[in-house]
Amino acid sequence: MVHLQFDRVTKRFGDVPVVETPFDLSVRRHEFVVFLGPSGCGKTTLMRMVGGLDAPTTGEIRLEGEPVGPPDRRRGMVFQSYSSFPWLTVAENVAFGMKYRTDLTETEKAVRAEQYLDLVGLYEFSDHYPNQVSGGMRQRIAIARTLAAGADVLLMDEPFGALDALRREQLQTELRAIQRRDAKTVVFVTHDVEEALFVADRVVVFSKRPARIVTQIDVRSRLGDERTIEMRDGDDFFALRRETIGAVRAAAGDEL
Amino acid sequence: MRHVVIAAAFSLLLASGAARAEDSRIRVLAPTWTGYAPVFVAMDKGYFKELGVEVEMRFEDDRSNVLAAMTRGDIEVDMRTVGEHQGRPRDASTPGVIIATIDKSVGGDGVISAASIGSAADLKGKTVAVEPNIPARLLLQLELKKVGMTLDDLKIKEIMTQDTVAVFADPSIDAIGTYEPVMSQALSSQTQRKGKLLISSKDSEIIIDIIDVRQDDLKKNPVKYQKFLTGIFKAIELYKSDPAEFIKLAAPHYNLSEKEVKEIFDTSLQFTGKAENVEMIGTKDKPGKLYEIFDTVMQLNLDYKAADAKLEARQQIDPSVVTAIAGAK
Amino acid sequence: MSLVAEAEGGTSDVAGSSVQTTAPSARRPTARRGPFRLRAPLPRGWDAAVAVGASLAILAVWEIVARLGLTTPLFFPAPSTILSTMARMISDQNLLWHAWVSTLRVWGAFLLAAVMAIPIGVAMSGYRVVGAALEPAVDFIRYLPVPALVPLAIIWFGVGEETKIFLLWLGTFFQLVLLVADDMRRVPNEYFEIAYTVGANERQALKDVAFRAMLPSLVDNLRISLGWCWTYLIIAEIVAADSGLGFVIWAARRYMKTPEVMAGVVLIGVIGLATDQLLRLLHRRAFRYLRGA
Ligand SMILES: Nc1ncnc2c1ncn2[C@@H]1O[C@H](COP(=O)(O)OP(=O)(O)OP(=O)(O)O)[C@@H](O)[C@H]1O
Ligand SMILES: [Mg+2]
Numbered sequence: 001m002v003h004l005q006f007d008r009v010t011k012r013f014g015d016v017p018v019v020e021t022p023f024d025l026s027v028r029r030h031e032f033v034v035f036l037g038p039s040g041c042g043k044t045t046l047m048r049m050v051g052g053l054d055a056p057t058t059g060e061i062r063l064e065g066e067p068v069g070p071p072d073r074r075r076g077m078v079f080q081s082y083s084s085f086p087w088l089t090v091a092e093n094v095a096f097g098m099k100y101r102t103d104l105t106e107t108e109k110a111v112r113a114e115q116y117l118d119l120v121g122l123y124e125f126s127d128h129y130p131n132q133v134s135g136g137m138r139q140r141i142a143i144a145r146t147l148a149a150g151a152d153v154l155l156m157d158e159p160f161g162a163l164d165a166l167r168r169e170q171l172q173t174e175l176r177a178i179q180r181r182d183a184k185t186v187v188f189v190t191h192d193v194e195e196a197l198f199v200a201d202r203v204v205v206f207s208k209r210p211a212r213i214v215t216q217i218d219v220r221s222r223l224g225d226e227r228t229i230e231m232r233d234g235d236d237f238f239a240l241r242r243e244t245i246g247a248v249r250a251a252a253g254d255e256l
Numbered sequence: 257m258r259h260v261v262i263a264a265a266f267s268l269l270l271a272s273g274a275a276r277a278e279d280s281r282i283r284v285l286a287p288t289w290t291g292y293a294p295v296f297v298a299m300d301k302g303y304f305k306e307l308g309v310e311v312e313m314r315f316e317d318d319r320s321n322v323l324a325a326m327t328r329g330d331i332e333v334d335m336r337t338v339g340e341h342q343g344r345p346r347d348a349s350t351p352g353v354i355i356a357t358i359d360k361s362v363g364g365d366g367v368i369s370a371a372s373i374g375s376a377a378d379l380k381g382k383t384v385a386v387e388p389n390i391p392a393r394l395l396l397q398l399e400l401k402k403v404g405m406t407l408d409d410l411k412i413k414e415i416m417t418q419d420t421v422a423v424f425a426d427p428s429i430d431a432i433g434t435y436e437p438v439m440s441q442a443l444s445s446q447t448q449r450k451g452k453l454l455i456s457s458k459d460s461e462i463i464i465d466i467i468d469v470r471q472d473d474l475k476k477n478p479v480k481y482q483k484f485l486t487g488i489f490k491a492i493e494l495y496k497s498d499p500a501e502f503i504k505l506a507a508p509h510y511n512l513s514e515k516e517v518k519e520i521f522d523t524s525l526q527f528t529g530k531a532e533n534v535e536m537i538g539t540k541d542k543p544g545k546l547y548e549i550f551d552t553v554m555q556l557n558l559d560y561k562a563a564d565a566k567l568e569a570r571q572q573i574d575p576s577v578v579t580a581i582a583g584a585k
Numbered sequence: 586m587s588l589v590a591e592a593e594g595g596t597s598d599v600a601g602s603s604v605q606t607t608a609p610s611a612r613r614p615t616a617r618r619g620p621f622r623l624r625a626p627l628p629r630g631w632d633a634a635v636a637v638g639a640s641l642a643i644l645a646v647w648e649i650v651a652r653l654g655l656t657t658p659l660f661f662p663a664p665s666t667i668l669s670t671m672a673r674m675i676s677d678q679n680l681l682w683h684a685w686v687s688t689l690r691v692w693g694a695f696l697l698a699a700v701m702a703i704p705i706g707v708a709m710s711g712y713r714v715v716g717a718a719l720e721p722a723v724d725f726i727r728y729l730p731v732p733a734l735v736p737l738a739i740i741w742f743g744v745g746e747e748t749k750i751f752l753l754w755l756g757t758f759f760q761l762v763l764l765v766a767d768d769m770r771r772v773p774n775e776y777f778e779i780a781y782t783v784g785a786n787e788r789q790a791l792k793d794v795a796f797r798a799m800l801p802s803l804v805d806n807l808r809i810s811l812g813w814c815w816t817y818l819i820i821a822e823i824v825a826a827d828s829g830l831g832f833v834i835w836a837a838r839r840y841m842k843t844p845e846v847m848a849g850v851v852l853i854g855v856i857g858l859a860t861d862q863l864l865r866l867l868h869r870r871a872f873r874y875l876r877g878a
Contacts, residue, residue: 053778071781082775087797087874099793100784129874142779149783285744285825288839314744315826315836324739325825331744418838421659438841445659511678511836511845 002065003029003185004050004153009059011045018042020210022059032179032186034196036248037206043189046211047155050187051075063153073101076151080158083142084130091117091126093141097149116144119178136160136167143175147182154179154186160195169229172199176227193244197237198227203244207251214251217244279477282484284313285322286335290517291359291465291525293506294491295335300505303490307483319343319389326351326470333484334468337361338546339394339553339562341466341572347565352468355577356485357528357536357546361463363456364524365391366439367399368424369431371450377403382430383411385423389562391463392433395455397556398462407560421445436524437516462553464528464536464546474574481577485533489581492529495521530581537578546573662844671848680833684852687818687829690746694753694821695814698761699807706765711791716766727759732820744825752824756817757810764806768799801872808864815857 008022019042027033035043048054050061052071061068063075071077076097084093095113098104104112117123120140122133130138139159146154160168176199179186190196196203201220204213222240223231231237286292295313298304304311316322319340325331334352341354367386373379376399386393393407400406415423420438423429424446431454434442443451457463467485474481495502499521500514507517528536538544550569557563620627627635644664650656651663658666674680709716709723731752738755742748772795780790822831830849837845 051778051782053781071778073782073784075782077778077782079775079778082773083779085776085779085794085798087800087872096779097783100789131874131876145779145783151782283744288826288836315832316744316824317835317839318735318823320736321739321744321824324736325744328740328743330739418841421841441659441841445657508678510840511674511833511842512840516840 001029002026003031003063004187005062005065006046007060007062009046009049009056009061011042011049011054011057017210018045021212023211023213025204025213027185027187029185030179030183032176032188032199032201034200034203035187035189035206036191036193036196036203036244037211037251038208038248039191041206041209042211043206044157047157047187047189050153051077051155053077073097073149074151075153075155076146076149078139078142078146078154078156078159080161083159084138084145086130089127089129090122090133090137090141093130094122094144094148097145097147101150112148116148119147120144120174134167136163136171139163139171140174143178147178147184152184154184154188156186156188158189158191161190168195169198169232173227173229175199180225193241193248194232197223197240197244198232205244205247205251215247217247279480280308281310282312282333282480283331284311284333284335285316285325285331286313287317288315288510289465290506290510290512290520291361291364291527292335293502293509293517294358294488294495294527296509297494297502297505298487298491301491301494303487304484307487309480309483309487311484311487323350323352326468329470332470332473335465336468337391337394338462338464338466338550339391339557340389341468342550342554342557342563342567343389344562344564346563346567348567348571351470351472353471353474353571354466354546354573355469355474355481355537355575356467356488356533357464358467358488359465359525359527360461361391361435361457361465361524362526363436363458364520365395365435365457365463366453367392367396367431367433367455368439368443368451369454370427370429371452373430373454375403376400376455377405379431380405380409381411383413383428384431384433385413385415385429386433387415387417390417390433390435391457392435392455393562394462394553394556395457395460396433397560398460398552399455401556401559424449424451436520440523461545462549462556464549466546469574469577471574474577478576478580482581485530485577486581489530489533492527495527496529533578534582537573537575539575539579539582543569543573543575659841659843662847666844667847667851670844671852674833674845674848678833680848680852683828683830683833684856687822687831687853688856690749690821690829691753691811691814691818694750695757695807695811697750698754698758698810698814702758702761702765703803706762706767707769707791707795709762710766710769711795719762723759723762726755727763731756731817735820735824739824748824749821749829752821753814753817756820757814760813761806761810764810765799765803768802768806769795771802772798801868801875804864804868804871808861808868811860811864812857815853818853 004027006023006025008024009019010017010022011019023046035046037043045054049056050068052068052075068075085096088096091113094116095109098109098112101109114123117126120143122137122140122144125133125137130141142159143154160171163171172195178184188199197217197219203217203219205215205217206212207214217240219240222236284295286295292313295311299311299313316325319336322331322334322336323345326334335358338354341352346352367384369379373382376396379400384396386396397407400409413429415432417434418438420432420434421442424432424442427449432442439453443453469481491502499518503514503517503521507514510517534544536544536546538547547569550573554563554567554569558566619625620631648663648665651658651661651666662670671680705719709719734755735752738748738751742751776794776798777790780794785793818829819831819834822829823835826832826835830853834846834849837849
């Protein structure tokens with residue numbers, strides 16, 4: 001079932017065409033889609049349009065069949081930096097996701113905040129400030145906040161970009177597990193091929209700007225639903241990785 | 257309905273209150289000069305209160321600020337030297353008319369110079385530091401005029417008079433137009449300059465402090481100003497009979513010690529009481545000496561373009577207040 | 586993560602740790618130890634001790650120079666003279682009352698400036714129209730010399746308290762507006778976007794996020810402009826003067842009483858120093874989160 005649909009979307013900033021060829025893409029409910037492409041090709045722009053933070057120049061993006069409007073809490077964003085508020089504690093940051101919800105009582109909010117803190121493994125850091133926890137924990141705060149807000153589409157723009165390899169791997173595994181458990185639709189931007197393959201159901205490979213889909217890789221049919229650290233050393237993963245890198249190289253064209 | 261009545265009553269009360277304040281209130285701005293101390297003493301002694309006038313006095317050295325305040329109707333009275341009264345931008349329509357004098361400078365203003373300068377004539381081509389609009393500038397002009405020179409024959413540097421002592425330390429400065437107490441301090445502290453008093457207000461009559469009043473208010477409340485002058489003259493009487501008491505009251509207003517105030521009074525100035533005012537101001541038919549001084553100073557101001565318009569003493573001096581109280585006991 | 590840009594990830598923080606691990610410093614070209622290494626932290630408590638010690642040393646040198654007669658006391662009295670003058674002025678000339686009056690004026694004008702500058706500054710960088718409309722005027726007025734505007738101020742506000750407050754305000758407000766606008770501009774867009782994507786409207790995003798995010802630098806800028814406000818005191822308090830430290834200083838200057846001038850100046854400095862330290866302390870207390878683990 002289609003959850004999110006790009007329908008002949010184009011985007012230009014003044015003279016700069018970011019998406020020129022009308023862009024079509026359907027994301028199924030509960031699907032984990034990764035945008036993979038060279039720097040500056042327009043991935044962030046596409047994602048921001050889903051979030052309602054930018055509007056397409058032509059075409060339309062539909063969420064559950066309805067054209068998307070200004071931002072709301074069904075579409076949660078996790079940014080690469082400034083992803084949490086430094087003046088709020090970890091728990092308060094997570095609770096901020098529910099601050100403007102009128103459908104929950106204060107008690108319900110408190111209970112949910114604890115649940116999500118627990119889910120992302122930050123319960124014992126509840127009273128810390130973001131500055132006092134690691135970069136990885138900060139990204140988990142953002143994920144928990146987005147989940148607490150009740151988003152069913154998670155839009156993540158290179159959320160693990162600044163983390164070291166070990167922390168990344170761990171968060172990738174956690175994210176994938178949470179996505180499966182809570183049945184979220186995820187659009188995830190990265191330039192890291194391994195990361196893309198490890199978390200995605202489907203990887204969309206972009207050309208350099210103006211963005212165009214070069215190829216799509218159905219990761220799920222190759223690796224299945226479950227992802228474990230061990231898989232990263234498997235032959236299937238390696239083969240897939242080589243293929244993808246090939247596609248990305250082709251996309252980058254003569255430049256490399 | 258009741259609200260309306262109450263509101264109306266209130267506004268009436270306020271209006272009458274305001275009217276009453278206008279009849280009895282006088283707000284004064286004057287420079288930080290002890291020559292205006294009689295006003296403070298009359299206030300402290302309760303003279304004004306007895307007479308039924310409310311007087312407030314605050315310091316303002318900058319004349320343009322005073323003009324602004326008077327134009328706005330924020331003050332009724334300004335005290336200055338005659339020379340400053342005449343200065344730009346005053347013309348016949350500028351608010352402020354002279355009703356009396358309060359003190360004259362007797363040694364309080366002057367020009368000091370290096371040992372090499374023997375007389376005003378020696379200043380030709382020399383560097384002289386002086387603030388615009390201070391009495392010493394007029395004294396200097398007057399002396400130069402006597403020897404056929406003007407300020408244009410000198411190299412004038414504009415300074416802040418408070419900086420006199422420091423400026424005098426600079427050997428490139430040949431003379432400074434200044435006032436007390438910095439005048440004496442400069443001479444006594446910068447001994448290497450072997451400085452001397454070249455020109456002093458002691459030898460001239462032209463440095464006189466006057467009381468300027470807003471014409472519109474004077475017309476409306478002439479009696480108020482008669483009371484005001486009466487209070488001031490009474491304080492000057494006190495100075496003559498009991499200087500220690502007068503000084504004790506005056507000193508704190510200037511953050512000075514009694515000794516310092518006494519010294520200034522003894523060496524720099526002389527208050528002009530009722531008798532002197534009767535003589536200086538005269539009457540409508542028989543103008544006093546101030547008119548002549550006014551014209552002399554006016555000419556000096558015009559010569560050096562410190563004033564634009566030639567002002568008529570008869571229009572700028574209003575003898576009615578002094579005349580009115582001249583006969584009283 | 587704070588507004589003061591800081592690299593993500595684990596930078597081991599400097600505050601507090603005085604003992605250096607040997608490995609990295611051994612490889613540095615100059616393996617100098619102690620406080621004179623570039624950006625080396627000071628042991629706890631040293632900051633205050635060094636500050637007090639250095640200040641006392643300056644005072645001592647000054648005192649000695651003055652006592653030896655190397656300066657003219659007329660212009661540069663010894664600290665001890667200034668201190669005893671100050672004591673006398675406190676007992677005889679109501680110096681503390683004047684200081685209190687000045688403090689009230691400065692704070693009055695400063696709070697007025699802050700209350701106006703914060704919303705206007707926020708609006709200026711939040712809404713381009715407002716910014717475009719006001720920036721030229723603010724930039725222009727900001728450069729005007731306050732003393733030259735005194736007569737104008739009197740025409741508008743008379744010779745009462747209003748003019749003094751206005752002049753102090755004039756020296757503060759226009760600078761502050763731009764600083765506030767800048768603080769607001771530095772709030773990362775991401776913060777607004779986070780707020781919007783959890784359902785906040787613009788007003789809520791401004792109030793709950795942007796304002797909160799800019800608060801530490803806002804408080805810092807307020808502290809700095811409070812200092813400026815004090816520097817306009819003389820200009821404001823010699824207009825139709827009857828009270829305040831500016832008046833005391835000016836009157837003493839008229840009669841060349843340098844120790845009294847200096848006593849007044851020093852008192853302003855002391856009040857400034859005390860206020861500044863207090864505000865810094867409050868800043869540290871209120872914004873603990875800015876410091877890392
Ligand atoms: N607001 C804007 N105004 C003008 N140009 C913009 C704006 N936002 C993005 N662009 C331009 O659009 C292009 C695509 O930007 P975008 O951020 O979407 O790329 P990206 O694929 O996310 O790159 P990266 O991998 O470096 O994050 C870039 O050339 C960028 O300079
Ligand atoms: Mg991007």
